[in-house]
Structure formats: structure tokens, C-alpha cells
Amino acid sequence: MILDRVRRGAGRALSPACLIALLLAQSPGAQAAILPLPGNLAEVANRAAAGVVEVFAQRTEVRRSARPGTPPTRTHTRVGSGVAVEESLVLTTASVVEGAERVFVRTSNGLQVEAEPVGIDPVFNVALLRVPEARLPWLRRAERPALLGDRVIAVATSYGMPSTQSVGTVEFVYKEPRTSLLQLTNIVYPGNSGGAVVNPQGQLVGLVLGDLGAPDLGFSPSGEERRPSGMSFMMPMEDVWPVYERLKRDGRVPHGHLGVSTRAETVRSDVDQAEIGLGARVESVRPGGPADRVGLKRGDLIVAFENERVEFPEQLARWVTETPPGTTVELVWVHGEVRRNGRVSLGEAPDTLAGRTPIGAPRPPAAAVPEPAASPGAARR
Amino acid sequence: MICDRARRLFGACWDDELTQAERDWLEGHLASCAGCRTEYDEFSRTLELAGSLPRAEAAPGLVDRVLARTRRSATAPDVVGETRGRWVPAFAAAAAAVLTVAGALLLLPHSPWRTPTDPAAVQVAGVTGGPAVATMVSQPATKPAERTGTSPRIEAGPANDVFDHNADVEFILDPVTLHRGHATVTRAGSRRTGVGGGQAIISF
Numbered sequence: 001m002i003l004d005r006v007r008r009g010a011g012r013a014l015s016p017a018c019l020i021a022l023l024l025a026q027s028p029g030a031q032a033a034i035l036p037l038p039g040n041l042a043e044v045a046n047r048a049a050a051g052v053v054e055v056f057a058q059r060t061e062v063r064r065s066a067r068p069g070t071p072p073t074r075t076h077t078r079v080g081s082g083v084a085v086e087e088s089l090v091l092t093t094a095s096v097v098e099g100a101e102r103v104f105v106r107t108s109n110g111l112q113v114e115a116e117p118v119g120i121d122p123v124f125n126v127a128l129l130r131v132p133e134a135r136l137p138w139l140r141r142a143e144r145p146a147l148l149g150d151r152v153i154a155v156a157t158s159y160g161m162p163s164t165q166s167v168g169t170v171e172f173v174y175k176e177p178r179t180s181l182l183q184l185t186n187i188v189y190p191g192n193s194g195g196a197v198v199n200p201q202g203q204l205v206g207l208v209l210g211d212l213g214a215p216d217l218g219f220s221p222s223g224e225e226r227r228p229s230g231m232s233f234m235m236p237m238e239d240v241w242p243v244y245e246r247l248k249r250d251g252r253v254p255h256g257h258l259g260v261s262t263r264a265e266t267v268r269s270d271v272d273q274a275e276i277g278l279g280a281r282v283e284s285v286r287p288g289g290p291a292d293r294v295g296l297k298r299g300d301l302i303v304a305f306e307n308e309r310v311e312f313p314e315q316l317a318r319w320v321t322e323t324p325p326g327t328t329v330e331l332v333w334v335h336g337e338v339r340r341n342g343r344v345s346l347g348e349a350p351d352t353l354a355g356r357t358p359i360g361a362p363r364p365p366a367a368a369v370p371e372p373a374a375s376p377g378a379a380r381r
Numbered sequence: 382m383i384c385d386r387a388r389r390l391f392g393a394c395w396d397d398e399l400t401q402a403e404r405d406w407l408e409g410h411l412a413s414c415a416g417c418r419t420e421y422d423e424f425s426r427t428l429e430l431a432g433s434l435p436r437a438e439a440a441p442g443l444v445d446r447v448l449a450r451t452r453r454s455a456t457a458p459d460v461v462g463e464t465r466g467r468w469v470p471a472f473a474a475a476a477a478a479v480l481t482v483a484g485a486l487l488l489l490p491h492s493p494w495r496t497p498t499d500p501a502a503v504q505v506a507g508v509t510g511g512p513a514v515a516t517m518v519s520q521p522a523t524k525p526a527e528r529t530g531t532s533p534r535i536e537a538g539p540a541n542d543v544f545d546h547n548a549d550v551e552f553i554l555d556p557v558t559l560h561r562g563h564a565t566v567t568r569a570g571s572r573r574t575g576v577g578g579g580q581a582i583i584s585f
Contacts, residue, residue: 051509061549063397080553087511096553107515125555135516137509158552181557191552202509210555233557261584283582317585349585 041153041167044202048155049163051139052196053107055082055092055115055129057100081156081195082129083204084136090115090129091207091244092194094122097129105131108162119247123255123321124179125209126240127194128247139196142203145238146170146182154186154232156195156208164189168232177306178322179239182206188232197234206234256323256346259289262313265301277311279303279334294344296333304332304341321349383410387417391424400551 057078063070080096082105090105097103103115115129146152147170154166168186184197188211195208212231246253262280269276280302285291296302302310306329310316323329325348332341387410393399394407411418 047509050514053515074549076549076551078551078553084511093553093555095555109514111515111517113517133518135512135518137511137513137515139509188554189552190554193553193555210557212557212559258585261582263582313583317583320585 041151041200042165044198044200045153045155045163045165045167048139048153048196048198048202049108049165050137051084052155052157052163053082053084053090053105053136054157054160054191055080055090055096055194056104056106057097058103059099059101079157079191080193081158081191081208083194083196083207084138085141085204085244086138087135088131089118089138089248090131090136091240092127092129093207093209094120094125094127096194097127098122103129105129105134107134107136119251119253121243121247121253123318124239124243124253125235126207126243126247128244139198139202139204141237141241142199142201142205145236146197146199146205146234148173150205151200152184152186152205152234153198153200154184154188154192154195154208154234155198156188156192158189158191164192164195171231176322177308177319180236181209182234182236184232184234185230186232187230204237206236207240209233209235254325255321255349256325256327256329257289257349258291258320258344258346259286260284260291260296260302262302262316264313277315279310280313280316282333290344290347294331294342295340296331297335299335300340301334302331303334304330306330320346325349384414384417387411387414388420391421394421395425395428402551402556 057080058075060073061076062073078096078100080092082090082092082096085091097117098120100117103117104112105115106112111134113131113133115131118128118130120127150170152168152170154164154168156164158164166186166188168184170182171185172183174181174183186197188195188208192208193210196204197206197208199205210233212233243253260280261283263283265278265281266275267278268274278301282291282296282298282300282302284298285296302316304310305316305319308319310319320329323346325346328343328345330341330343332339334340387407390399390403390407394404399407411421
């Protein structure tokens with residue numbers, strides 16, 4: 001009896017102390033779970049940098065100027081970034097390696113090996129490279145996609161630096177019928193295209209695409225370099241991954257085809273003189289193609305694709321080519337003054353890579369350019 | 382403003398020194414701007430005319446005579462004042478001493494100034510798969526990778542001269558443009574697919 005009272009008394013006195021001790025013991029861990037310390041992010045970025053490589057894409061270009069004494073050709077190198085997703089496979093953007101004759105990869109610890117393009121898809125702007133001679137530490141894909149407001153780290157290479165690292169957040173999500181593009185607050189630099197965007201756990205959530213603005217034309221009035229706009233963009237992994245798997249399996253990605261030629265139809269706003277896109281005006285229809293089957297005629301105005309408003313032909317062209325062949329899509333168009341709609345199964349586009357010339361090589365004048373003299377190359381001839 | 386920019390690129394375009402992005406931009410602008418197109422035609426005609434003129438050779442010894450006259454008329458001396466030179470040995474000695482001490486400290490195996498910046502020193506766990514750092518296939522997976530300069534593969538790739546301004550190197554960062562007032566993103570890559578902007582009629 002007395003022994004029981006002593007035990008109960010001791011229990012009452014001990015319980016608040018135990019509670020305080022437990023709270024004290026748990027509080028640092030709980031804080032770490034809510035707010036990752038900046039040191040953790042730096043460590044994550046350093047770890048991810050081991051799986052990021054510098055990509056060199058070289059091709060021979062024919063000089064267009066006939067200046068005497070200069071060699072007729074020169075080697076042009078495009079430098080971007082890449083991410084190892086398997087021990088010998090590297091993802092990068094198609095814009096870096098397209099048209100290249102030789103591709104090299106330099107790892108963060110200085111190894112440099114030749115890479116073979118497995119497949120390049122300019123529509124999704126994704127390229128897959130195989131590096132047979134190296135074993136790379138590869139980045140794991142994130143279990144869940146990056147969402148609005150998520151903190152992300154962009155890890156890439158620029159100007160020969162082993163890695164540029166920038167922490168930011170997902171600021172805006174541009175959703176399109178087939179893909180989306182995430183706008184980030186991270187700072188990106190020339191050479192970052194194809195780099196990794198990782199979450200605070202170090203898992204791959206996307207590929208660095210580029211930043212907002214015109215291309216670097218190198219003639220800013222103050223003579224400064226192109227400054228980062230603070231608005232960078234990434235392609236989310238959930239869009240890149242199916243393309244990667246297709247490139248790995250088949251070396252190419254099939255694209256949808258509608259069989260129309262269109263031009264822009266715009267009006268100028270009275271308020272701010274902005275060009276407002278009305279849709280895609282059909283100039284011609286390929287006989288027997290999907291557009292012909294659904295009843296599109298020359299002069300019709302396509303205004304919607306899969307319940308999305310079409311404003312410019314580039315938009316519609318992108319949405320169509322991003323759709324797998326055989327997919328049934330809904331189109332809305334205006335014929336005369338009558339609204340029409342219909343569902344049609346898309347065909348397969350001819351291989352986007354077949355018959356393409358490297359970017360540096362002289363290109364045939366585009367059919368759409370009004371006058372041949374519009375091209376600088378043509379004007380010189 | 383846009384026309385000014387375009388016209389500033391004419392010279393580089395003629396000399397074939399534009400990047401692909403610049404060339405695409407200029408060609409796009411010329412396709413839509415009759416004024417700049419005329420200006421470029423005149424520019425190229427002028428250069429072609431100038432290029433077709435007979436080449437005049439300078440008289441023998443002209444360069445030497447001009448240089449000699451320039452030197453005679455120059456007011457500044459050709460040599461650096463002696464007072465500045467006196468500092469060089471003392472400064473160099475001090476710098477060498479500081480560097481020696483710092484180097485010795487850094488090279489000590491357990492130096493507190495030594496930070497694990499080497500990727501091999503950072504343990505990769507959970508974030509990446511595969512080896513901790515990139516290794517050659519011929520090397521055992523557990524052996525850390527060789528540094529630049531010791532690998533036989535380094536010879537095969539482009540040299541480290543990407544900062545050489547004579548080298549034709551372009552660092553890629555795709556430009557993304559947003560249509561005003563619309564949540565539409567035009568990707569740089571779309572133009573290369575043959576379905577992009579800058580063309581009056583597109584087929585798909």
C-alpha cells in the first residue's frame with residue numbers, strides 16, 4: 001500500500017519532466033522536417049551536380065562569306081548541359097545536339113568521352129545520348145511532379161564551370177493540351193539548356209529549357225552581357241519521361257499529323273494596338289488526310305483543339321505534332337459564318353528528322369517567305 | 382528600335398559571324414520588314430562593289446616611315462618609370478611567401494582549411510544511382526575517377542579553349558517568348574520543326 005503511493009507520487013512528479021524532455025528531444029527534428037536548412041540545399045545541389053554533364057556538339061559549317069584567305073569551312077561547337085538518367089544514358093535538349101556531327105560529354109570530375117545520339121526529338125526538344133565508355137552517377141526521377149510554389153534547384157553547366165546552381169520556386173505553370181511548361185524563379189545562364197532541375201530531395205523533376213527573352217544578340221547598348229531575366233523555364237519530367245522511354249526503345253517519337261497548311265488570322269486591338277490571334281486560317285488541305293476526312297475546306301478558320309482556344313497557327317501545329325498518331329481529337333472551326341465541329345483521328349507526320357539539313361548548312365529558301373531577297377544569304381547571292 | 386538592332390547585325394551577318402539564334406532572328410525580321418530588306422540589299426551591294434575594286438598596293442617602306450613618324454611625335458616615353466619597378470621584387474617575394482604558407486596548410490592531410498570540394502569526397506547516397514562519380518568503363522567501379530589530364534580520352538574531345546574568342550562556340554540557353562496577354566509559350570525548338578513562327582504559312 002505505502003509502496004504503491006510512493007510509486008504513484010514518483011509517477012506524477014516524473015510525467016511533466018518526461019514530457020518536457022520528449023518535446024526538447026523532438027523539436028530539432030520537427031523543425032528540420034518543416035524548414036530545410038540552406039546548407040541542406042547546397043549539399044543536395046552538390047550531390048546532384050555529379051550526375052550533370054557538359055555537352056559539346058560539333059559540326060562543320062560552310063562559310064558563307066567569300067573573303068579570300070579564310071578556310072571554306074569551320075568547326076562550330078554548341079555547348080549545353082545534360083543529365084545522366086542511367087549509367088550510360090544522358091538526357092539533354094534537342095536544341096543543343098541537333099545537326100551535330102560529333103557529340104562529347106564532359107563529366108563534373110573532368111572525364112571526357114564521345115557520346116552517340118540515341119534519338120533526337122525537336123518537337124518535344126529532348127535528346128537522348130549514349131555514353132558507352134563511361135559509368136555515370138545518375139539522378140533518380142522524382143516520385144511526384146513539381147507543383148506551383150515548390151522549391152527547386154537548377155543544376156547545370158555554363159562557360160566551362162563544372163556546375164551552376166540556383167535555388168528558386170515554381171512560379172507559374174503553362175498548361176497546354178499535351179504538355180506543360182513550368183516557369184521558375186531560378187537564375188539560368190547560357191549553356192544551361194538541358195541541365196537538371198531537382199527537388200529538395202535531390203530527385204529529378206525536370207530539364208532546364210531556357211529563359212524569357214530574345215536570343216542573345218550581343219549588342220546591348222551598354223555593352224553588357226545578356227542578363228538573366230529571373231524567369232526561367234523547365235520541361236517537367238512527366239512530359240520528358242515518355243519521350244525518353246520512346247527514344248530509348250525506338251530512337252524516335254511519332255508525331256501527329258492533320259494535313260493542313262494554315263496562316264495566322266489576327267485583328268489589331270483598338271485599346272493597346274496588340275495583335276489578337278483569332279485562329280488558324282486554312283490555306284490548303286491535303287487530299288485524303290485527316291483534315292480532309294473531317295470536312296475542313298480552304299478558307300475555314302480553326303478556332304479550337306480539344307476544347308482549347310486556338311489563337312495562332314504555331315500553337316495548333318505544336319499541339320497536333322505533340323499528339324500521338326491515331327489519337328482522336330476534337331476540332332472546332334468556322335466555315336463562312338457557321339460554327340462547325342468534328343472529331344478526327346490524327347495521322348502520322350513524316351519523320352521530322354528525315355531530309356533536314358544541319359542548321360549551319362545553307363538552307364533552301366522557305367516557301368512561306370514572301371520574297372527570296374528576304375534571306376540574308378539569298379540577298380548576297 | 383528593332384530595325385536599329387537588325388541593322389547593327391548586318392556587318393556580322395556579312396562576315397558570317399552571327400550565331401544561329403541571331404541569324405534566325407535577323408532572317409525573321411528581314412522577312413517582315415521591307416525597309417531593312419532594302420537597307421540590307423544596299424549594304425551588300427556596297428560591300429560587293431567595294432570588294433570588286435582593284436587592290437592598291439602600298440609603296441615600299443610606307444609602313445616603316447609611318448611608324449617612325451608616329452614614334453617621333455609621341456610624347457609619352459616608351460619605358461615604364463623606374464619607381465614602379467622597385468616594388469615588384471618586394472611584392473613578389475611577399476606574395477610567394479604567403480602562397481607557400483597557404484599551400485602547405487592546404488596540403489596537410491587533416492588541415493582545417495581543407496574542404497571536401499572534390500565530388501569524390503562527397504558521399505552520394507540516396508540522390509544519385511550508379512557510381513559515386515563518373516568512371517571509365519574500363520576502370521573498376523570502386524576506384525575513384527582519374528582527374529583531367531590523366532585520362533587517355535581527354536585527347537579525343539574538344540580542347541579547353543572554349544573561352545578562346547577565335548573559337549566558334551555557342552552556349553545554349555533556349556529563348557522562351559510569351560505571347561502578350563496570352564498564356565502561350567513559343568519554344569525556340571518549335572521553329573526547327575518546320576512548324577514554328579516566323580513563317581507566313583505552316584503545314585502540319
